[in-house]
Amino acid sequence: MSHSTSSDTQAERAAYIAGLRQLADWLDAHPDVETPWTGNDYDPLQIAVWTSKEQLATIAKALPGKVEKDYSVDSVLRLLGRFDGLHVVAYAGRDRVCERVVTGIETVTVPAVEAKPETTEEREIVEWRCAPLLAGRDEVAS
Numbered sequence: 001m002s003h004s005t006s007s008d009t010q011a012e013r014a015a016y017i018a019g020l021r022q023l024a025d026w027l028d029a030h031p032d033v034e035t036p037w038t039g040n041d042y043d044p045l046q047i048a049v050w051t052s053k054e055q056l057a058t059i060a061k062a063l064p065g066k067v068e069k070d071y072s073v074d075s076v077l078r079l080l081g082r083f084d085g086l087h088v089v090a091y092a093g094r095d096r097v098c099e100r101v102v103t104g105i106e107t108v109t110v111p112a113v114e115a116k117p118e119t120t121e122e123r124e125i126v127e128w129r130c131a132p133l134l135a136g137r138d139e140v141a142s
Contacts, residue, residue, distance in 0.1 A: 044080065044087035053133070056092045060133045063088065069133070079133075098130035 027035060047059065056077070060067060063081030070078050077097050079090045094100075104125040112118040 044089040047088060047090045053092075053097045053131070056090060056097060057133045059090045063090075071128075077130075077133075094128060094130075097133065098128040101127045101129055103127045 023036075027033060056079070060069075060079050063079065065082050068080040071094060075094050077092045077094050081088050081090075102124045105122050106125055107120055107122050110119045110121055
């Protein structure tokens with residue numbers, strides 16, 4: 001892929017990829033050395049994508065096998081893919097990928113806490129409208 005970002009020159013990208021290959025060769029040559037991460041669901045290699053919906057869609061379509069998609073903490077979209085035993089997760093701010101639409105207002109009661117009395121406040125009711133990032137893939141879990 002010939003894509004580069006503002007923080008990722010072609011030379012830096014080539015050096016990074018070469019370093020990953022060297023790390024893999026080094027780990028092969030030293031089976032007594034533990035891997036730097038487990039690479040499982042709980043400790044995946046992470047790719048933070050804070051650039052654009054298009055960049056995340058590129059990653060989503062390029063990940064091999066079944067890709068899992070979820071929204072953690074309501075503000076982050078997470079895509080999990082697997083390269084054999086290595087799990088890779090790509091994150092993006094939900095506001096970069098989806099449109100935030102206010103569909104109404106609700107009044108909620110905020111319970112009293114220590115010296116603060118009980119109050120009520122108005123909060124927005126929000127719906128997220130997200131274009132399908134994984135369109136065209138055969139194997140998708142959501």
